[in-house]
Amino acid sequence: MNKEKLVYGGAVIVGVSLIAALLVALVLFSIGASPLATYKTILTGPLSDVFGVTEVLVRSVPLLLVGLGIAISFRSGILNIGAEGQIQMGVLASTAVALALPGLPRGILLPLVLLAGALGGALWGGIAGWLRARLQVNEILSTVMLNYIAAQVHTFLLRGPMLDPNELETGSGTPQSMRLPETAFLDQIVPGTRLHTGLILALVAAVLVYVLLWKTTLGYRMRAAGAGAKAARYAGIPVEKYLVVAMLLAGGFAGLAGAVEVTGVHHRAIEGISSGYGFAGIVVALFGMLHPGGIVPSAIFFGILLIGADMTQRSAGVPANMVLVLQGVIILSIVSAQSFLRNPYAQERLFRWLSGFRPKKGAQP
């Protein structure tokens, strides 16, 4: 039964991707690019050498972490659009801790820095959760607004209080923090590349999220609150409380993604560090059917798309932003597919259409 559902869901995802690819092909065609060549570059280019593969994985790590958090919140019935802001808060919190306590030994400092990032994100997500639970503030509205606030706080701190003093002296004024002490760096997995141990952390997190959601009573409560708030309330589950918990966790994962970007890749807080991972993570989570088992491959797939898009820009002259178009089309396709699957009449009409105008036995005019 569950296997069937998985196969069916997988088939839907594949079908949706094909439709999305076709629609984007139309757009590519209309700007004068060759859709086939573009897709070939996007999908095979990044995987043609070891460096490409490691870069794909570097991009997948934050996508995976954010996607896991999104899955927790969506499963719990709260639509978190605020991962972008939560990442930035995680970046600020982890950087601040690393710079404030440079003397600590690595074994203490690194976990502390990651934890700080998670807490920063959790705090930011928790605000939206609390507003929803207490005051019925729509979480889509509040998380989007909190994104703006986080972006401004991030900019303010990096240009003001947290600006690297060297930047002031040398005069270039690039808005970025001081470099972190090396004791706060994540190790490299493949020497000479940017691939870092954050990947292992993210994969472990995926397993933990699976266990949390499907094997523990906390996960049961959150899923019940999300899938049937009324029934959960009748069964004595305080739904509002678990909305807050879900947002704390979702924000925590986004914040952790920010901290991992700081400690693994950039080694300092810079502007634009979240680079849209917060929004792409939503697509990753939906594309992965809100299940860690789907989100891991989905994150890698979107990692390929991001790197591939950079390559097409160089090789085929197709703007890298086409990937954003692709993401948008994928979201629309998934959402339409979901509402299609909920509507038996629409399915009937499709099957009717697919079976063509071949006259049915006994139904001739």
Added chain:
Amino acid sequence: MTAMLEPISELKLEGITKRFPGVLACDGISLQVRQGEVLALVGENGAGKTTLMNIIMGLYRPDSGTISVNGEPVHFRTPRDAYARGIGMVHQHFMLVPNMTVAENLALGLKQLHHFMWLDIKGAAQKIRDVSERYELPVNPDAYIWQLSVGEQQRVELVKTLCLGARLLILDEPTSALTPQETDDLIERLQRMASELAIIFISHKLNEVKALSDRVSILRHGAVVFHGQTANHEPSELAALMTGHDVTLPRNEGGGPPGEPLLSVKNLRVRGDRGNLALDGLDLELRAGEILGVAGVSGNGQREFADALAGLRPVESGEILLEGRNLANRSPRAIIDAGMGYVPEDRQTEGIVPSFSVKDNLILKDFASRQFSWLSFLRRKEIDRNAEQLKERFDIRCPSTHTATGALSGGNIQKVILAREIARGPKALVAVYPTRGIDMGAQEFIHSQLLDRRREGVGIVLISEELEEVMNLSDRIAVIYKGRILKILPAVEATRERLGILMAGLADPDPPAASVHPSAGAAHE
């Protein structure tokens, strides 16, 4: 405008077959209905009634078989095609926009009222007045839907369907949400209308079928198993044909010593959703081993009473004492732990999490108990074992316990809820409309389960609008009216008529002078 329609003298279905993946929903169904005739289409849930009607309306296309109107084959692709030939359907769940007026709701479906930028609302109102006069279905075209009672909304649906030109009406369980009075009223009106129209009446309430229809067709597992003249057959005979075996709804035979007082509700005041006092000084006492029926027209505080008992609605004043402990304003969890069981009104959204599997729904209240979890990890094996056992014991028919509960039929969903509540071993059980819209077989099972619990000493509050159900199962019957208990009478003294009068808020006619004016409050035996 409807003049262009020829009257429907005959609708005929021949050999209609429709297959869904894994299910044969309709298996060579043939039936016909003529003008001036009421055909009752009877069958349990899942027998294929609704699929068949959706085929007639053009929502589904049959795999094989023909539909003909007045002897001419037709192929409907959408409901609009069906309406164009004079066939209209009133769905079980009303298709009305609550914050629009009756006339505006009609205009939604009537293209000829739309003239470029201008909408002919006056025309719509006039049409409604014409139709409602002609068929004696009083409806105010300027009323907003949300202001209307369920019975009035039902009339609006009828008028709307007639205004759209339907001369053959398909009514899908039209009485499922009506009070006994509204039901009687509707049946009477339909009888009068039948001479000019053709009506297909879908129901599994056999006394209504008996009262209204000329002929009856019974569906079982997608096939017609019986055609006949209604007048020649008794309801019990039809019930047996419908379920495939003899059905006798069990009755409370009385007996058993009167138990200790278990639950007492004192002077309960609770506000409704609009801030009105929906319960205004309700008093009630339930003993162990007793079924106390609460009868009343819906909207007289039943919903708020049930919510308050479950801890889901704040109690303004008054007490809910379960074995002497006050549960008013305690959390739902505390009330559950105190031993209160609850079968909620809306089983799809309040009783179960539809997307959860059967086994997960069976532990919805106990997943954190030591039986089903260990250090906050779920004990999957124990959960599976529990599910298999309850599936067996409560005859839950599902492909497996992994199946999403929302995909089951209403009767089986109710069995899942009942299994969960009863397996917890409650002291008191509140059952709200436990068999609403459920087929006879499941109804029989649920009733006998409730009676078994009564014998075991559980106290049961049965809130229902089905007078038969209340009279069959209860030891005593409390009539609720405007948020108070108007009267409590022993079930043996209750008759349909007497309850009907009490439910309308009138003084009790039976023992003369015993009862006083309703505003004087609760009168007890």
